[in-house]
Amino acid sequence: MSVNQQAHTGPPYGQPQPGYQGYQQPAYGGQPLPGEQYGAYNGPMPGYQQPGPPQGYFPSLGFPSKGSPVSINSDTSSLPPNFIGSLRAPPTTGAPPPASGAYNQFGHGDVQNGIPTSAAPVQRPPASQPFLPRSAPSQQYGPPPASVQQLTNHMAGMTIVSTTASAPPPAGLGYGPPTSAPPVSETFSAPYTPYTASPGPPPTTVFQGPPLAQPPFPAQPMSMQRPPTQVPGFAPPPPSTGLGPSPYPPPAGAPRPPPMPGPPLPGQSLAGPSASQPNHVSSPPPPSPMAGPHPGPPMGGLHGPPPPTHPPQPGYQIQQNGSFEQVRGPQPNYPGAYPGAPNYGSQPGAPPPPKRLDPDSIPSPQLNELPPQQKPRHRIDPDAIPSPIQVIEDDRNNRGSEPFVTGVRGQVPPLVTTNFLVKDQGNASPRYIRCTSYNIPCTSDMAKQSQVPLAAVIKPLATLPPEENLPYLVDHGESGPVRCNRCKAYMCPFMQFIEGGRRFQCCFCSCVTEVPPQYFQHLDHTGKRVDFYDRPELSLGSYEFLATVDYCKNNKFPSPPAFIFMIDVSYNAVKSGLVRLICEELKSLLDYLPREGNMEESAIRVGFVTYNKVLHFYNVKSSLAQPQMMVVSDVADMFVPLLDGFLVNVNESRTVITSLLDQIPEMFADTRETETVFAPVIQAGLEALKAAECAGKLFIFHTSLPIAEAPGKLKNRDDKKLINTDKEKTLFQPQTSFYNNLAKDCVAQGCCVDLFLFPNQYLDVATLGVVPYQTGGSIYKYAYFQLETDQDRFLNDLRRDVQKEVGFDAVMRVRTSTGIRATDFFGAFYMSNTTDVEMAGLDCDKTITVEFKHDDKLSEDSGALLQCALLYTSCAGQRRLRIHNLSLNCCTQLADLYRNCETDTLINYLAKYAYRGVLSSPVKAVRDALISQCAQILACYRKNCASPSSAGQLILPECMKLLPVYLNCVLKSDVLQPGPEVTTDDRAYIRQLVTSMDVAETNVFFYPRLLPLTKADVDSDSLPAAIRNSEERLCKGDIYLLENGLNIFVWVGVNVQQGLLQNLFGVSSFNQISNALNALPVLENPFSRKVRSIVDMLQVQRSRYMKLIIVKQEDKLEMLFKHFLVEDKSLNGGASYVDFLCHMHKEIRQLLS
């Protein structure tokens, strides 16, 4: 049986879509690619090989006939779906167990609220009047108050008679996904301690027993260590970064401290030469033990002496585990170093440095207790502490050139900042799944001891680069995918076939299952099925199954989804030009709705609603000469006044739709209505989808706090005085549970909500965002929207949002091998039980972070397996299962854990964990808990894995040497430590945004990318080398670009050459650069072209269009820019990197003492 024996009549999937012309979004339109054959498989198999354009991951397959697009007859059968059985149910033998109906959300699907789908419209009194704008009397269409009222009254009366009340709202739900084990509250409920205080009871186990000897790196391929050691003579790279006793800092007030000219301070002379990973940064050194001479070369005993050719590095130096080849300090391999930054660090005899930072400003009771003469004065060379830029560069250099082949268990992938290709040989690509560690402790005790969270960041529908294959679609026909009888895991490369291939043993639960006759195949002499390479589910980490009807709601194949555009037409929206902009854009954008494979047109139907205090529905049936408006003013009991003609095929109704979009801005041009409703808008969309029996997405364009009388009405409860109080958490919580209940209904229907906000003042994002968040949707926010400056950003976001890959009615479950299980989930979704993540919609940008806990022992031999199964409906209405498998190593030595961690993923998890924590705990407690956990992680390493050394040394695991700097960025973020300029809505917005981010996005969000544009090579495609996020790295004569995924700043130094200004801005002097620029002028010279191409390149890489802001040095906007220089002390009290590192060191020492 060949995989594609089913009728795969379409061409290879991933049908190239025509680019969206004129939009200059190379990432959105598909690139037509030649249909690559999947080499490993036997010959051309049309159904399951495809090129991989970014758009169109859906294979083109004949979908079971749907009849007319609008299905009016409702099928009330509601057999439980048969997708995922309960985890580890008792073993069954013989026939598979009955379907367990784990998809609870389907139970809601057949509840018909409101009008019966077929009869209602007919029975209603005529609620609609055709409108003929421009010529018709005003009362026929909306806005003029008198006539609206007239119609409204009419409608209201009718409504009372004919609408069915909505289902009673279920009990209120927590804002976040309900989880059974809320570790957040456990941790965060602890009484919080001051910043410098001891982080609670240290894990006593950390101190039990002698430190583990650092084993060499046997059995670990070098590629699994990061960075690989390259220094001859250093057999195993020391797994640690040593920070030695601190010298005393010079007086405050000046840039960076060059090397001390005086006699070496304790530890200094022992620090390795700078070129060999100099060591010893110590933060506030302990008074007495640190005063004496360093006990010996910190690394020498175990790892060989540092190369002796370099002068001692004074000041704080760091010993980087496993990175002897790197040069810290001056970082000579950084071409050109940093203009403007003093070249210091390795030049003995440099003049005494002015003090760069004031380390003593860290709140530190301990320090204050010290006698003045002993007060530690540290001076840390910023070049001697772990540099994110260096780590990123090293990884690029070491791992960017070869493909990442996923055949080996437990391989740590290259960093997210490295460009690399992935070859799937049995494990899911890191584009789909990244883990905090690829080698997890065998026992729960070890895991607890280390405090390293075990988590996976999963992006099930991730976009792949064109060079990589999209997951193949496997069609097993009516029998559906082969699954384990007991745990319901899907067939995957790790299942073991036994008894000549007649049965297979589950790699997750060990249960033995009969191979269905049609799936039987002989085994070769190695026990491998002879069709191994013909079947994606046997040989690949990621693939898709075509789902049978058993996986569908109500045992009925779904209809294609619908998009409903719901436009706020209140005064602000009209006045700002927004309504006209949206309508104009939709006229062309509707041609670019997602399509499946090579379908000529999208199967998605569209509908239109406008609203202020009342809702206006539009009949755009193709047979009409003009659109018709129907007004519903009884917003307390929302219903959809029409069915036929509301959701239509774009091509069939194009004339009517265009006419409508032309008329809407005119109709409301003179509106005086300032109040809006919000919940009824979502309810209307939900009811429309229910009536049409399909899933879909609502695109809501909204401007203000919904204060009009209606369900879900909100009040302004913004109160910045709550910041830093126990009530601060209420700012992040919704002000009513109404929206939680609405979200639940939406998820049950597969109604995903994307919300575009255009606020001029507080509109309570925390509450308005509940439905988008819990339905898997997105929120976009354009504060003080102005056509001139913001339309590009909004339109680009809208285009991408409308066009991007999205699955509907999705349910995700993560299965694990016995020993661990998924216990906690973070992201934009809804959960009605403890295992299934439900999303009305899941797009290619959304991630779900899953935390695992032990429930038994794991073994080093078998390792640990994850299988993520996502059931969803494609944009053409096809029901699919996407499967991602990942195998991890397991260890009995903590050192193996620490060697295989990924800090970027760890930070992604920690940020989401903390950002959820603020819903229930004081923000300060959340910060303290984060610090405490990371200190424990590092202390455990120090205690158990690092070579013995002075307590004054800060020793960081190689894979986690950036944990302090990145953690500090999370702590300083607007959610956890807001400055006065950050609004409550901003914080709520960021909090929700981060919760769905993937690892690459959190990486650049927390540690922005800073590029010296003036160093860009105009003749090459490459980006200039990034520099560290610190003001002292900026040179007055240069221009820099900083991006964090949401904004791009272009910073211009006051001394930039006139020629450069002319080339980039078209002005002859610094003063002539306009503050109002929101784009770079298009000038025909190499520098301008280069910079604009860099900006374009960055825009394409990010899931949102970034706002471009020009910042002139010493201008008022510079304060905003400096907020993103995250290595520096922030104005609102956030510590500098150096200071924070010292603080972490102190925390760790407290744990160790």
Ligand SMILES: [Zn+2]
């Ligand atoms: Zn199983």
